[in-house]
Amino acid sequence: MSASTTTLTMASDEEIVIRRVFDAPRQLVFEAHTKPEHLTQWLLGPEGWTMPVCEIDLRPGGSWHFAWQQADGRKLEMSGVYREVVPPERIVNTERWGPEWPETVNTTLFSEREGETTVTQIVHYLSKAARDAALATGMMSGIERSYDLLDALLRKQR
Amino acid sequence: MATDQLSKTFAALADPTRRAILSRLLDGSATVKELSAPFAMSGPAISKHLRVLERAGLIRRGREAQWRPCELDAMPLRDVAEWAEGYRHFWDESYRRLDKYLDRMKEQGNER
Numbered sequence: 001m002s003a004s005t006t007t008l009t010m011a012s013d014e015e016i017v018i019r020r021v022f023d024a025p026r027q028l029v030f031e032a033h034t035k036p037e038h039l040t041q042w043l044l045g046p047e048g049w050t051m052p053v054c055e056i057d058l059r060p061g062g063s064w065h066f067a068w069q070q071a072d073g074r075k076l077e078m079s080g081v082y083r084e085v086v087p088p089e090r091i092v093n094t095e096r097w098g099p100e101w102p103e104t105v106n107t108t109l110f111s112e113r114e115g116e117t118t119v120t121q122i123v124h125y126l127s128k129a130a131r132d133a134a135l136a137t138g139m140m141s142g143i144e145r146s147y148d149l150l151d152a153l154l155r156k157q158r
Numbered sequence: 159m160a161t162d163q164l165s166k167t168f169a170a171l172a173d174p175t176r177r178a179i180l181s182r183l184l185d186g187s188a189t190v191k192e193l194s195a196p197f198a199m200s201g202p203a204i205s206k207h208l209r210v211l212e213r214a215g216l217i218r219r220g221r222e223a224q225w226r227p228c229e230l231d232a233m234p235l236r237d238v239a240e241w242a243e244g245y246r247h248f249w250d251e252s253y254r255r256l257d258k259y260l261d262r263m264k265e266q267g268n269e270r
Binding site: 004005006008016018020022023024028029031032038041042043044045046047121 | 245246247248249250251252253255256257259260261263264267
């Protein structure tokens with residue numbers, strides 16, 4: 001199948017939604033998202049990163065901790081706590097990238113239709129600082145406008 | 159860019175009047191009077207928006223007391239666009255890899 005595209009939209013003032021369709025049954029997609037032996041094979045972002053830490057305690061109250069590393073030494077860490085775990089439909093967890101970053105509550109939904117599975121991630125900002133950021137990130141129009149402004153500006157500079 | 163600076167930029171972009179002001183400034187620098195012309199808003203109300211934009215680093219203002227023309231500074235916009243694109247890019251690259259990985263998982267499932 002041709003690769004589906006990943007969409008990022010701003011659902012409300014405080015939410016970013018990322019959606020993607022996979023040509024695989026829901027049970028498999030859920031496993032790929034929740035077992036370290038699978039996650040470390042694909043949740044790597046752009047080329048060049050590895051995922052040396054992938055700890056998952058998949059139950060309400062259980063914690064998770066991911067860390068990535070680049071060959072040049074750059075590192076990225078994320079951690080949080082699971083709030084709801086409903087295999088193979090739904091996971092709700094907190095997420096924090098580091099002390100400087102605001103905590104978010106992420107809901108990941110898995111829905112299957114005719115053998116294809118749609119994964120929807122809803123990233124919800126909670127803290128005041130994040131809310132301010134999300135007030136604007138959260139604003140599709142804000143982001144779209146900033147892209148439009150950027151496009152217009154780059155055209156002018158040419 | 160520091161997180162709080164990104165937050166300031168986002169917050170500044172969150173308002174339609176401020177986005178309209180930025181759009182106007184794409185055409186070149188302008189005075190407060192020129193900027194307030196399209197809006198049914200007082201000079202002080204517009205000045206308040208300009209202060210938010212200035213603090214977010216999105217505009218620069220001249221120092222001549224009388225005119226203080228405003229001009230656009232595009233760097234923070236670039237950062238916001240890069241941030242959103244970087245976030246989407248991370249997931250898109252990961253998901254492309256997951257497509258292939260799921261195919262392998264399906265094959266292994268069939269072999270069992």
